[in-house]
Amino acid sequence: MNNRIFITSLVVNKQKKKCSITLNDGEVFHCDIDLIFKHRLTKDKIITPVELELIRKEQVLYELKQKALNFASFKPRTEQQVRNKLSKLGYKSEECDYAILFLKKFDYLNDERYATAITNDWLKRRPSSASHMIGDLCKRGINKDIAQKVVNSLFPNVDVVGLAEQSSEKKMRAIKNLPLDRQKLRLFNHLQRMGFTWDVINQMMKKYFNSIN
Numbered sequence: 001m002n003n004r005i006f007i008t009s010l011v012v013n014k015q016k017k018k019c020s021i022t023l024n025d026g027e028v029f030h031c032d033i034d035l036i037f038k039h040r041l042t043k044d045k046i047i048t049p050v051e052l053e054l055i056r057k058e059q060v061l062y063e064l065k066q067k068a069l070n071f072a073s074f075k076p077r078t079e080q081q082v083r084n085k086l087s088k089l090g091y092k093s094e095e096c097d098y099a100i101l102f103l104k105k106f107d108y109l110n111d112e113r114y115a116t117a118i119t120n121d122w123l124k125r126r127p128s129s130a131s132h133m134i135g136d137l138c139k140r141g142i143n144k145d146i147a148q149k150v151v152n153s154l155f156p157n158v159d160v161v162g163l164a165e166q167s168s169e170k171k172m173r174a175i176k177n178l179p180l181d182r183q184k185l186r187l188f189n190h191l192q193r194m195g196f197t198w199d200v201i202n203q204m205m206k207k208y209f210n211s212i213n
Contacts, residue, residue, distance in 0.1 A: 006046045010036070023047075031055060032062050061098065064091060068099035072108045076118075079111055080141020115142050115150040123154070127163035130155045132195030161203060164196050168204045184209055 009022035017033045021041065031041070035058055039051065047055075064086070071077065071085050079100055086096045103109035115137050122133055130151050137147035171190045175183050187208065191201045 004046055005049065005052060007041060007043055010041065010043050012036075029056070029059075031059050035059060035062065061095075064095055064099050065102050068103055069108065072103050076114050077109065078114055078141040079109060082109065084141075111142050112146050112150060115146055116154075119150055119154055123163070127166040127194075129160065129163070129195030129197070129200075132193070135195070160196070161200060164191060164194075164200045164204050165207075167191065167194055167196075168208065172208060180209070 004024075006024050007021055008024050009020075011020045012018075012033065013020065019031050019033060019036050019041075020028060021031055022028050035041075035055060038058075039055055041047075041055075067089060068082060068086060072082055077085075082100060082103065083096045086099055087093075091099070100109060118137065118140070119133055122128065122136070128136075133151050134144070134147045137151070138144055168187060168191065171187055172183070175186045178186065184205070188201065188205060191204055196204075
């Protein structure tokens with residue numbers, strides 16, 4: 001009986017929806033209010049070592065879900081971005097998997113939807129080629145198959161030359177005060193980085209400089 005574990009103090013912080021629990025051996029740990037009700041924890045309640053370990057594990061998962069939810073709901077995220085964030089916070093791979101499944105279940109995480117929204121935004125704000133957009137999506141952690149599916153589904157309805165013109169106009173405004181030869185080089189390099197084909201780059205160089213040299 002001397003080795004039994006029981007709660008000597010239970011202090012509720014309603015603002016944070018947590019409780020501070022003190023055990024008879026002096027240990028103090030924090031627990032979510034939902035777990036207090038679930039396990040019917042009260043002062044003087046005797047807890048077995050198995051029950052205590054279970055409560056601790058559930059608290060870790062609860063905090064994990066809260067952190068994942070806060071991160072994913074602040075703005076759209078990819079699965080990889082969530083995984084990277086949780087890994088930096090010290091969570092293990094299997095815990096990251098658990099959090100990602102939780103977010104998917106409640107529709108907070110959907111890489112295809114994310115890729116579609118980002119691509120549509122890029123088409124409006126920073127026009128570039130399909131290959132460049134696919135590469136950028138992959139850098140954000142989107143699976144290549146999903147990136148290709150999304151971008152290819154949008155590009156049949158896109159005027160690629162028109163995108164190149166929008167991108168060129170924006171770049172030319174930024175470099176208009178440079179010497180002509182540097183303008184040519186800057187525009188050429190910019191369009192090349194954006195992944196436009198040689199034929200499209202050729203058209204833009206002729207439009208602005210009547211030359212590709």
